[in-house]
Each structure stands twice: as C-alpha cells, then as structure tokens.
Amino acid sequence: MNVGASKRFRSPRAILFDLDGTLIDSAPDIAAAVNELLAGRDLPPLKVDQVRAMIGGGVMKLVERAFAASGSPLRGGALEEANRDMAPIYRRHLTGLTRLMPGVRQVLTHFHLNGTAMGVVTNKPQLATREILLHFHLTEYLGAIVGGDAVTKLKPAPDALLLALDQLQVEPHQALMVGDSISDVGAARAAGMLVALLRGGYTQVPVEELGADLVCDSLLDLPSAMQRLQAAA
CATH class of the missing domain: 1.10.150.240 (Putative phosphatase; domain 2)
Known part of the structure; x- marks a missing residue:
C-alpha cells in the first residue's frame, strides 16, 4: 500500500471503477x-x-x-x-471468455451497503460496457456507466470521469478513481480526484511506478487498504 496520500485521504462519497483489468478480465x-x-x-x-x-x-x-x-x-x-x-x-466477443476479477461482487456489495455511490468509467464503447455489466448483474450497484464513445476525449482525459461524477452528483474531491493503468491515473489527476491502482491488471509498467495515491494487491484489498489510509490521515 502506498500511504503517500494519507494526509489528505478521506472516505469518498463516490468510487469510479475502470472496467478492463479492474472489474473484468476481458x-x-x-x-x-x-x-x-x-x-x-x-x-x-x-x-x-x-x-x-x-x-x-x-x-x-x-x-x-x-x-x-x-x-x-x-x-x-x-x-x-x-x-x-x-x-x-x-x-x-464480449462475454464468452470474459470473467470477473477476484472479489468484484463482494467489494461492490460492501460499498453499496455503506452508501457509497459507484460508477464505471471506461474507454470501451458504451453499449459493449453496458452489455457486459448486465451479463454479470453489476448494473444494480452502479449509478453511472460512461463508455468511451459517450465523451469527446478518452482517458487519460478527465471527460468521462467528470461526466460520471455529474451523474452521481458528487464533486471530484469527494471521489476516488480505481483502475489499473497510467490512463486511470492521468484521468483522475486531471479531474482532481484521488486514485487507487490494482495489481494484476493490464498495465505493462509496475503500478508502484505510476504515481497512484493507493496501490492494492487486488480489489478484495481495497476496503481494508482504504480504512488503513483513513486511520493514518
């Protein structure tokens, strides 16, 4: 866990998740x-x-x-x-070979029960994104689903993140982006959000080198890692 952001970390009102390499292995x-x-x-x-x-x-x-x-x-x-x-x-080829990453349903359920608003922000096309989320019965957890063709500029531009936060009615400084790549870090920084990265995604560069506020071994580690970071703040 990277605790470099512990001084300014607070429990987020909303969490935005990347899709490929974060919620699904596609x-x-x-x-x-x-x-x-x-x-x-x-x-x-x-x-x-x-x-x-x-x-x-x-x-x-x-x-x-x-x-x-x-x-x-x-x-x-x-x-x-x-x-x-x-x-x-x-x-x-959207769901035939695609699988959920470890812990997805448990973690989304955890944050849902805690009252945290959630959304998915991805460069994958909107209709494909929604079809995948429906296939895995994840849409019930999500207040915003923003695909790459819903905005003018893809991540690492902040457009998709800001659109999702507008739909969730949450300010960027009250939200956390969770992803697996440098484009997630860049988009979060441009949007004014904190960002957590997960190991085991699709980045070819070690996540520790990408400048995230928080690094987790997997999605399952995210809730406890956030709690530790909040306790240190």
Whole structure:
C-alpha cells in the first residue's frame, strides 16, 4: 500500500471503477476479436498475452497496435476501415471468455451497503460496457456507466470521469478513481480526484511506478487498504 496520500485521504462519497483489468478480465475475448479481424486479412493470430499488452486507449488504438504487431501497420483511411470492420466482431466477443476479477461482487456489495455511490468509467464503447455489466448483474450497484464513445476525449482525459461524477452528483474531491493503468491515473489527476491502482491488471509498467495515491494487491484489498489510509490521515 502506498500511504503517500494519507494526509489528505478521506472516505469518498463516490468510487469510479475502470472496467478492463479492474472489474473484468476481458483479454481472452478481446484477443478472440482481434484474431478474427486479422484472419479476415490473412494475417496470423496473436497470443492472448500479446493482446493483453495492447489493451487501453479504446478500440481503434487496439486495432492499430494489433496490425502493427502482425507486421502490417495501418494508418489513415486503412486504419479507419479496419476499425469499422472491428465493430461487429468486437460486439460478438464480449462475454464468452470474459470473467470477473477476484472479489468484484463482494467489494461492490460492501460499498453499496455503506452508501457509497459507484460508477464505471471506461474507454470501451458504451453499449459493449453496458452489455457486459448486465451479463454479470453489476448494473444494480452502479449509478453511472460512461463508455468511451459517450465523451469527446478518452482517458487519460478527465471527460468521462467528470461526466460520471455529474451523474452521481458528487464533486471530484469527494471521489476516488480505481483502475489499473497510467490512463486511470492521468484521468483522475486531471479531474482532481484521488486514485487507487490494482495489481494484476493490464498495465505493462509496475503500478508502484505510476504515481497512484493507493496501490492494492487486488480489489478484495481495497476496503481494508482504504480504512488503513483513513486511520493514518
């Protein structure tokens, strides 16, 4: 646990969660979608761990990284065309191989019972996000669901976080962002929020090096880590 924020940490009125790598392990489904797209262009498949390292920044960035890794980089109109082709493929691979990260339901139940408002903020498209959350019966915990196409700028811009907080009617200084990557840290900082990062997500850089206020081994550790940080404040 990073206790660098202990002097200014207070119990948040709202918690915003990233989706991929934070609440769900979607890498196998995303890899299946990427490989279907590549196969349509007679390109070899990528391994799940390769695709896992490409997640973050939205679907177009994923497509760009996948074609670059396949040895056939795309730009401009060709990239836009591949991104359009990816849309229906992506929607076919949302929940077949995706699983909840450890402790998700327990932790959301904990904060729900404590009266903490919660939302999901992700660069994944809005409809795909909602379908996944409905599949896992998580929408009942959430007062805001903001996908990447609901705002003009994706994380690390703060737009999605601020939209979610507006829907929850909570000020940024009263909220905590929980994610797994540098884009979550950047978005939280730009929004004026504290941020916690979880180990075991999709970042290729150790979470301890990303400048979060709090680092947890998993989502299950978040409530107790927050309590320890509050006690030290």
